[in-house]
Amino acid sequence: MRARRRRGAKEQQYRELDVSMLKLSLPHTVLKRGIEFTVQQTNGANAEAGKSWLCPVCVISIEPGLNHTVAWDTHRGVESRRHFHNHCFKIFDGLLP
Ligand SMILES: [Zn+2]
Numbered sequence: 001m002r003a004r005r006r007r008g009a010k011e012q013q014y015r016e017l018d019v020s021m022l023k024l025s026l027p028h029t030v031l032k033r034g035i036e037f038t039v040q041q042t043n044g045a046n047a048e049a050g051k052s053w054l055c056p057v058c059v060i061s062i063e064p065g066l067n068h069t070v071a072w073d074t075h076r077g078v079e080s081r082r083h084f085h086n087h088c089f090k091i092f093d094g095l096l097p
Contacts, residue, residue: 026040027039027040028040029074030071032092032093032094033093033094033095034094035073035094036073036074036075037071037072037073037074037094038071038072038074038078039069039070039071039089040069040070040071041067041068041069041070041086042067042068042069042070042083043065043066043067044062044063044064044065044066044067044068045064045065049064050064051064052064053068053082053083054083055068055083055084055085055088056082056084056092056096057084057085057088057089057091057092058085058088060085062083062084062085066085067086068083068084068085068086069083069084069085069086069088069089070082070083070084071084071089071092082096
């Protein structure tokens with residue numbers, strides 16, 4: 001019972017996150033080596049407490065509340081999204097490790 005409720009809450013959080021990201025900035029697309037990425041800015045404010053992300057470019061964590069870039073391969077879909085420092089996404093060559 002408890003576990004089921006918690007899982008429901010989590011799904012709701014993911015939806016809320018997406019909506020707030022839409023409000024923050026409209027997604028746009030960027031080509032990196034012919035791969036189309038959908039890109040959004042986020043301030044990370046809706047992250048779960050204690051959540052941080054590992055930037056795939058510099059491999060340094062992005063702390064909650066830091067304005068950063070979320071990007072995903074448009075064809076692979078939003079599930080493949082990664083979080084980047086803004087400057088790291090600019091130099092990102094389109095190849096995820
Ligand atoms: Zn970085």
